[in-house]
Each structure stands twice: as structure tokens, then as C-alpha cells.
Amino acid sequence: MKYLKFLEKRVSNTEEKDSFLYKLLRKAISFIFPNPNPDFDHLYCLVETWYIEYDETCEKDGTVREVGRDTFGRIIVKDPDERNYGFWNDTNMGLNDFIMHKHAEYISQEEFESAWSEKLVKIDET
Numbered sequence: 757m758k759y760l761k762f763l764e765k766r767v768s769n770t771e772e773k774d775s776f777l778y779k780l781l782r783k784a785i786s787f788i789f790p791n792p793n794p795d796f797d798h799l800y801c802l803v804e805t806w807y808i809e810y811d812e813t814c815e816k817d818g819t820v821r822e823v824g825r826d827t828f829g830r831i832i833v834k835d836p837d838e839r840n841y842g843f844w845n846d847t848n849m850g851l852n853d854f855i856m857h858k859h860a861e862y863i864s865q866e867e868f869e870s871a872w873s874e875k876l877v878k879i880d881e882t
Contacts, residue, residue: 757820758851759868760808762860792841796833799879800843802826803833807871808844808860810851819844823871830877 791797803824811820822844824833835842854860 757865758810758812759863759865760806760810760851760854760860761863761867762806762808762854762858764803764806764858792846793835793843795837795840796824796835796843799832800824802879806844806858806860807863807868808854809868809872810854812851818849819847821868821872823868823874825871826879830879831871831874832877832879834872834876 793800804827805825807823807825808819809821810818819842822833822835822842823831824843826832833843836845849857
């Protein structure tokens, strides 16, 4: 296992509200194709720091667990679980992609496990 940490760079700090039509279309699509991350989908845009557990030896070769921390330092995302597939699990990013494109740095297993064991803070959808 490899453990990574990186900051998610934001293009803009302005909060964007979805239009009524977009919300309606999104609901219709989610009825046909259920959301793979129903508890966290609305929170991914709030994650500032990601912690990734990456397994390059398994047949899946990819992200095993992921933790997201917001700008206040709270753990707001922990994937996967029984209801949520995970944000980075749904990409084809390899270990070098995280390092090159996200400027991820290696961290210790202890640092990752410490983040994973922190209490998940529930954030209401606004």
C-alpha cells in the first residue's frame, strides 16, 4: 500500500447555485442511474485536502480508501462504505497521475490511519 496526501485546488471560491432545470434533470437521471455516492456527492466540492490509500498490487490497481478534509480541518468524506463507492475510485488515475497531476506527496500509513480514524463530521446539504 501507498499513502498520499494532496490539496485540491479551487478555480473559484464563489458558490454557484444550480438552476431549477439542472436540478430537475439531475433528479431524473439519478432515478434511472442511482448516485454511487449519495451521502457525499454534494460534499466533494468542499474537500480541500485528500488522503488516499492506494494499492498497486491488487488486481484492481487503484484507490482503496479515501478521506476528505474541508478548509476548517474537519473530516467530511470517508469512502468507500456500504452506501458510497468513492470519488477517486471512480477514476482511472494511477499512482503517478496523483503525483504528477495533483502534486500528491507520500505520507506514512500512520498519518493516513489517523485521518481515517477521525470522527466524520456531518454537513447539511445547503
